[in-house]
Amino acid sequence: MVRTSTGKIYKVKYDRDRGQISSTDQGSRYKGYLNYPMIAFLMKIGMLPGDDVVIPWFARQNYDALTRLYDRDYEVIERRILTAAGHDDEVSKMRLDKYIASLTSAIQELKLGRMPHSDAASDEDI
Numbered sequence: 476m477v478r479t480s481t482g483k484i485y486k487v488k489y490d491r492d493r494g495q496i497s498s499t500d501q502g503s504r505y506k507g508y509l510n511y512p513m514i515a516f517l518m519k520i521g522m523l524p525g526d527d528v529v530i531p532w533f534a535r536q537n538y539d540a541l542t543r544l545y546d547r548d549y550e551v552i553e554r555r556i557l558t559a560a561g562h563d564d565e566v567s568k569m570r571l572d573k574y575i576a577s578l579t580s581a582i583q584e585l586k587l588g589r590m591p592h593s594d595a596a597s598d599e600d601i
Contacts, residue, residue, distance in 0.1 A: 485498050485499045485500045485512035485596075486498065486499045486596040487512050487596060488590060488594070489513075489516065489517070489520075490590065493590075494585065494586055494587055494588055495587065495591075496513050496516075496517075496587050496588075497513075497590035497594070497595035498510060498513045498516075498596055499596050504595070507589050511538065514578075514582075517585075518530075522585065523578060523581050523582065523585075524574075524577055524581055526570075526574045531560070532557065532560035532562060532571070533560075536556055538552075541556070553568070553571065554568075557571065
């Protein structure tokens with residue numbers, strides 16, 4: 476289970492052998508997105524890289540609200556997060572961009588598939 480900064484709890488199911496993952500969050504369940512709960516889970520079990528400097532910048536940020544507020548303008552969202560964390564400088568931006576690139580590459584290398592609905596995480600499992 477993964478708890479968000481807003482207190483929501485999501486269940487994540489991961490089948491390493493089949494390379495399939497699911498979560499009870501709306502984007503994962505209904506649109507097939509690899510969303511925050513699954514990424515956080517994969518970081519926690521060591522399947523995705525973490526960054527002890529960058530990750531705390533996202534603490535207590537309501538990323539979902541920011542994506543709606545800024546209409547998924549990720550450059551604006553990134554600047555907002557850096558400013559809120561007190562790291563609105565070029566060195567921090569470069570570090571964040573490098574981390575995002577490494578995370579994106581690691582996600583692609585996992586070649587994850589969507590778990591069949593019959594096997595997927597469900598609210599009843601929580």
